[in-house]
Amino acid sequence: MSELRFTEDHEWLRTEADGSVTVGITAFAKNALGDVVYVQLPELQSYAKGDEASTVESVKAASGVYMPLDGEVLEVNPALESNPELVNEDPLGAGWFFRFKPADTTQVDQLLNQDAYDRLIKANAEA
Template sequence: MSELRFTVEHEWLRVEADGSVTVGITPFAQNALGDVVFVQLPDLATYAKDAEVSVLESVKAASSITMPIDGEVVEVNSALDGEPELVNEDALGAGWFFRFVPADASQIDALLDQQAYDNLISAEG
């Protein structure tokens, strides 16, 4: 598994062997939201950085998932349609949201690495 990258919005990204990027929310975000009860997955389309691509609802709040960098969504985790609780049970695994092909893969390097993300959540915590 490749190294994860993170956004300040508490999304994680993992570059796959084929160059696509898998996106989900971090355990920190999942804990803050509580039990996830619904996930609206994105359309298979091209999105600009920061565009809202997905919405999740929990017992506490609704939250938007935004596109971390420019790219084309090529796959969604349809298992979340019937089992949104996968986000709570396995945020870094089975609870992923979508995969996309980045328009410029070098943009991933500008995202937070594990140490920077740990510093962010300890400052917020």
């Protein structure tokens, strides 16, 4: 398993052995949303960086999940359709949203590492 990377929008990314990238929302995002009750998964198509690829709804609010890089969605997590609670139980594991093939794999390494993401969360908490 490779090192997780993060976006400022609180998505996590993990590069898989086949070069695809798995995406989900962080525990911080899940905690901010409250209990997740519905996930709209993306279509299997190409998206540009910043496009809203998915939507997550909780008891508190609905929020977009944004495409972290240009790429093509290859697979979605079918378990979330019948069991969106997986995001609550295991946001960094079984609660993943989709896998995509990035247009440029080197861009993954330019995203936030764990230390940088932790600093972002701390700065948000202090603001």
